[in-house]
Amino acid sequence: MSLSILFSASEAVPFAKSGGLADVVGSLPRYLRSLGHDVRLVMPRYYRIDKEKYGLRLLPGVLVVPMGILGDEYCAVYEGVLPDCDVPVYFLEHDGYYGRDGLYDEANIEFPDNDRRFIFLSKGSLELCKMIGFHPDIINSNDWHTAAIPLLLNSIYRNDPYVGTAASVLTIHNMQYQGIFPPETIEILGVGWEYFTFLGIEKDDRVNLLKGGIYNANILNTVSEGYAAEIGTAEYGWGLENVLRERSADLFGILNGVDYTEWSPETDRHLAANYSAEDMLGKMVCKKELQRELGLPEDDTVPLIGVISRMVKQKGIDFLAEALPQLLKLDIQLIMLGEGEPWAHFYFGGMAAENPTKMRVKVGYDNGLAHRIEAGADFFLMPSAFEPCGLNQMYSMRYGTLPIVRATGGLDDSVENYNEAEMTGTGFKFRDLTAGAIFDTVGWAVYTWYNRRAAIEKLRTNAMQMSFTWESAARKYEHLYMMAISRFQG
């Protein structure tokens, strides 16, 4: 059965990206399309999205978006496609909301009108269906930015001729960010104060958009099975664990896939040399080039550890910072790429300056360098406090770069721990979130590198054979959508 599916999200590769959400939103619709569904994506036209470069076409007419107490607001709609496929992407252009740098914040300070910006996206997504004559069977929201949609569908859009018959799916990529705003935000949503209740969008006397979505969506999912189980606990639920437990019968986990057209050492166009499991010579070239690019000694014998990460607490960087002085006593090289909290730029940058032959830090966002690190490093370190899915550990495996990860969420689901006796596994795992555990596990990997080369080669082969395809994830989403439809109709 072919479904009509509307994807609504705040970011998508290649147009706008702050993290893995964009990778997912840029890939999944394409694979659902190849399963025969009519999938369309709607997102903001942030002012950095180049209309010419992506060949965006202005649709005739204006989109009217009723913004509750603010009255009707208007935007232009541009249409494009996801690269190399025919999935339409609709961009809402509203200079007041999206005509600025940054997707959600500037210099780490959240935009004060984020409630309006993303309620506009949520309502605009529904109004768009009228404009383009689309009758979705499913509307898939992603994270808090579009989590208002399930509530809107259950209230003011219940009898809408276009979206009134759509079932809702809310995909949670991260529980930490919930879209928390003052109570008055409910008046912009325009659903009426009767919806401002504990069994709905209200939490601690504030509007919580994610909570509203969790209560109202027909089906919920997160991006790994492990995380789906974890978020029902106080450690991972960020205050919404009880709500999630109430809805546990409708909550599923689907591990993200990898876009192997972008992330494969055989074809990666960012590398000095390509390589494969059968011919690993190119990996040595990539390592040397990476060392040269960043000014580290060009030494093939030393294990090179890579980190690519938003520099925020989620990624365990505070514990990494604590472990660093000890780590740098090991015979290793360390390369970090990322941006985030200012103290981290300062601290890691300072440590690199003090250890010029061992450590380099690049503060900023650099996709090409991210690819070169995946290829040139021997190990990839991800000591996350929590990780809904995590993509880099999956990229790393394909590049024969062994992940060293904390066993949490998607990291635990996707990496198999090294078993010394059996010589099985695809990486190195630890459970405790402590500097000591990070040091011990990196130490274990480094020991293995220097003393058990055969094991490293074996783990590399195992890791490179792992395949996290979107084809298989998309089939699981298909199944989820059928469940959402039957929940909606039942």
Ligand code: ADP
């Ligand atoms: P999250 O979405 O929580 O940041 P993920 O592992 O799901 O974590 O996805 C992160 C994505 O962002 C990956 O594609 C990674 O390569 C990319 N990324 C993160 N930081 C940078 C950076 N500084 N430069 C380039 N790419 C980055």
Ligand code: GLC
């Ligand atoms: C979030 C999570 C990350 C996940 C990504 C894509 O940003 O932090 O773990 O991989 O979403 O689902």
